[in-house]
Amino acid sequence: MIVKLSHEIDNYPEPDDAGTIRVTTRIFGEDDYSTFTTLSLAKDFMDDENDECKSKQDLNYFLLEAGVNEDVLNNAILELIVFVDEVTCPVSNEYSPGCALKVWLDIVPEYLDDDDDDSRVQEAVQVSFDDTSSIQFRPASKHVVKSLTRKVYNKKIKKEKKRKMISLDECRICLQEFSNGGVVVTLSCGHEFDEECIVKWFETSHVCPLCRFELPCQDEV
Structure with missing residues (x-):
């Protein structure tokens, strides 16, 4: 486990x-x-x-x-x-x-x-549908998604306490630690995700998976 x-x-x-x-x-x-x-x-x-x-x-x-x-x-x-x-x-x-x-x-x-990222994204989207009935989920604007802030992730040194090594940086969609040298997308709300995961997410939903911050929908632009 x-x-x-x-x-x-x-x-x-x-x-x-x-x-x-x-x-x-x-x-x-x-x-x-x-x-x-x-x-x-x-x-x-x-x-x-x-x-x-x-x-x-x-x-x-x-x-x-x-x-x-x-x-x-x-x-x-x-x-x-x-x-x-x-x-x-x-x-x-x-x-x-x-x-x-x-x-x-x-x-x-x-x-x-090690499950396929696609299945994890779909599972996470389904959880959001189940938990948040007040929001109508639609694909986010492709133009807005392309313009999101991106950066190359440089792995921080893990801190050691009580002989346990803890990493604080991971994508909340795939539950994987960010890869050193990988591309991380930062939303306007401040939450960060693997580029591949969040792009796939916004193909189905226009809200942040964590705080429900809303991006413009595809049919609004």
Whole structure:
């Protein structure tokens, strides 16, 4: 099993969400995936001595009930804590106390990790259709897609903590770490994706897969 992590930060959250961490865990299978979301204060989640943190307990129970191997379970939670520590550490340029942090913890079987990108894109598009009924999805303008900001990805040095190597950069569509020297597309909302994945995505949908930022549709230009 492969553990994949990504995050999103809300710098202007609602008062009730200030200082919280929302962890959404997805366990992928051959035909579908199970999902679980838990919410707590970030400081409680990161407190190593706070073994009674309900958010961590609930996550642990979910993984156990889903039949996740104990070694995979322990590794997933450790990587999650290290990842959150990296994002929320005092030297972080993007996080500050009072922000709301969303983290996605994906557990993917190795045999699915090499699946064809097309099937992953279609699966992700279908999830967006299921989760967001208020938006009518249409192909994005081809001209706008071609004009999106592109850059060659230079791999950052991975940081080491607690003997775990964690990478913070991956495409949220294919769930693969960005390839060194590969082309990454940056949307106006700030989210980044592999060029091939996001171009295929916009053939079906005109919204950002993460925040629902909308691009002009093909029939509007």
